[in-house]
Amino acid sequence: MLKLENISVSYGAIKALHNISLEVKSGEIVALIGANGAGKSTTLRTISGLEKPPNKDSKITFKDIQIQGALPHKIVEMGLSHVPEGRRVFPDMSVYENLLMGAHIRKGKPDQGDFDRVYHHFPRLKERIKQLAGTLSGGEQQMLAMGRALMARPDLLLLDEPSMGLAPMLVEEIFHIIEDINVAGTTILLVEQNAHLALEISNRAYVLETGEIVLEGLAPDLAQNEDIRKAYLGE
Amino acid sequence: MKKLLDNWLVQFLLFLCVLGLTAFITDAIGDVLPPYLLMIGLFIGINLIMALGLNLITGVTGQLSLGHAAFMSIGAYASAIATVNYHVPFLGGVLIGGLVACLFGIVIGFPTLRLTGDYLAIATLGFAEIVRVQFTNMKITNGAIGFLGIQGSTTFPIVMTIAVITLVLMVWLENSRNGRAMLAIREDEIASSAVGINTTLYKIQAFAIGAFCAGVGGALFAHTTTFIQPTDFGFMKSVDILSIVVLGGLGSIPGTIIGAIVLTAAPEILRPLANYRMMVYGVLLVIIMIFRPYGLLGGVNLRQAVRRAFMLTKKKQAGREE
Incomplete structure (x- = not known):
């Protein structure tokens, strides 16, 4: 479904990504794990067009169409949604309005079915439709950000650190929901620092270190890998 | 119903x-009304039209612009040239003023709207200065001497009718799909593009509509004073309009109305103070901003406030009956 070939991105003189190639197949959950500053978020931002087009020989293919350098809203219209790092809900809008913005790419009256699907995954949002998003708790904001992305009916969902700053209980809940969303038919590319949980729910994973992919494989294999256990699972 | x-x-x-x-x-x-009061009312209307335009750019979409006077001057000169040199009827001239300003809004919008915040403010400021200097040196505008002989066709009913049209269109726009997209851009631009909003398109749309309003305001202004010169449209004019929007409450349409009334009427009401007039006016601005940092009606949901007031009186009545 999604294929990255030879992606390099620099911020000024600093190289953030160095010749990254990865692939996400339809129906999978793929995790991208690594430490702070490894380039995980940059990878997602490059895919969704928020980062400037990378080097010339790079190629990003989504549904067999090359999307490198395309504008972010065009990419969303193609069925690729990005839940950015730090949630980024619209704070002065209500929960309902936030979800409505998620359906922006479709003109005309909003489809109640879209709302129902989001409420099915996140019953808590339904209780708070009139509340301002800025007054929600961190976990609820994460749910709202994910729900908002689902409103665009994406085929591929990019999730950037969904566990960031959340209580362990909530993190478990969010990860269960991610699994549910995947079962319901959305392919997921997940960026996580919490390698333990990420490997638990994903099919395959890539390990990113200072802008390079150092390891890739099936998630259960990586979870058993000696180096990974030392570096990321704290054992 | x-x-x-x-x-x-x-x-x-x-x-x-x-x-x-x-x-x-x-x-x-x-x-x-006596002519003097009528004149103040007329300027309230003109300022309201221009401030509503800036409110869309700065209040709703969140793009700080310090160049609103430039669009105003473009509208003023374009309409004056149209009515005086080409004998276009007055309302046609107003429309031309708005359209030309709108065109410039779009042309300027493309390169500058990649910038945000302070940087955009400086860029628009620079644009306004270029426009002013250009008008000072052009032959058709009669340079620094000023453009003379414009007909004083603007009347109070015309200004107020156009103001109401602007008002209704702004309320309608704010509740539309486009208006919500503009609000989202103010809230969080990155999140906006992540949900599929074409941020450049909506920012330029806001700029174009805002510039159109400023152009119409400028055209009405030119046909009120019958004489315009480049110094009428300096940096202070942009700041005046921005003050209306900020003092009323950024993004609040009722706030912009209050702001336009207060800031247009205040210098006239303070006229008896003679030399101290502008000083007291300044103090007034400072006091309002200290006590209402988000503007007079900033952060006030008018519909909710009215409903609450209504409920309160109902409760009081019920209490009395017991």
């Missing part, structure tokens, strides 16, 4: 009724 109001034809007829009523009432007021 509610369903009936949803019908666009009903809405349109209602809109026409309101316009007719505005024209009728303001015409009647025009006959009664």
Whole structure:
């Protein structure tokens, strides 16, 4: 479904990504794990067009169409949604309005079915439709950000650190929901620092270190890998 | 009743009724009020039209612009040239003023709207200065001497009717899909593009509509004073309009109305203070901003406030009956 070939991105003189190639197949959950500053978020931002087009020989293919350098809203219209790092809900809008913005790419009256699907995954949002998003708790904001992305009916969902700053209980809940969303038919590319949980729910994973992919494989294999256990699972 | 109001034809007829009523009432007021007060009312209307445009750019979409006077001057000169040199009828001239300003808004919008915040403010400021200097050196605008002989065709009913049209369109826009997208851009630009909003398109749209309003305001201004010169449209003019928007409450349409009334009327009311006038005016601004940091009506949901006040009086009445 999604294929990255030879992606390099620099911020000024600093190289953030160095010749990254990865692939996400339809129906999978793929995790991208690594430490702070490894380039995980940059990878997602490059895919969704928020980062400037990378080097010339790079190629990003989504549904067999090359999307490198395309504008972010065009990419969303193609069925690729990005839940950015730090949630980024619209704070002065209500929960309902936030979800409505998620359906922006479709003109005309909003489809109640879209709302129902989001409420099915996140019953808590339904209780708070009139509340301002800025007054929600961190976990609820994460749910709202994910729900908002689902409103665009994406085929591929990019999730950037969904566990960031959340209580362990909530993190478990969010990860269960991610699994549910995947079962319901959305392919997921997940960026996580919490390698333990990420490997638990994903099919395959890539390990990113200072802008390079150092390891890739099936998630259960990586979870058993000696180096990974030392570096990321704290054992 | 509610369903009936949803019908666009009903809405349109209602809109026409309101316009007719505005024209009728303001015409009647025009006959009664002394010319001096009428003139203040007229300037309130012109300032309101321009401030509503800037409110869309700065208040709703969140793009700080310090160049609103430039669009105003473009509208003023374009309409004056149209009516004086080419004998276009007055209202046609106003439309031309708006359209030319709008065109410049789009042309300027493309390169500058990649910038945000302070950087955009400086860029628009620079643009305004270029426009002012250009008008000072052009032959067709009669340079620094100023453009003379414009007909004083602007009347109180015309200004008020155009102000009401602007007002209705702004309220309608703010509740539309486009308006919500503009609000989202103010809230969080990155999140906006992540949900599929074409941020550049909506920012330029806001800029174009805002510039159009400024151009119309400028055209009305030119046909009120009958004489315009480049110094009428300096940096201070941009700041004046921005003050209306900020003092009223960024993004609040009722706030912009209050702001336009207060800031246009205040210098006139303070006139007896003679030399101390502008000083007191400044103090007034400082005091308002200290006590209402988000503007007079900033952060106030008018519909909710009215409902609450209504409930309160109802409760009081119920209490009395017991």
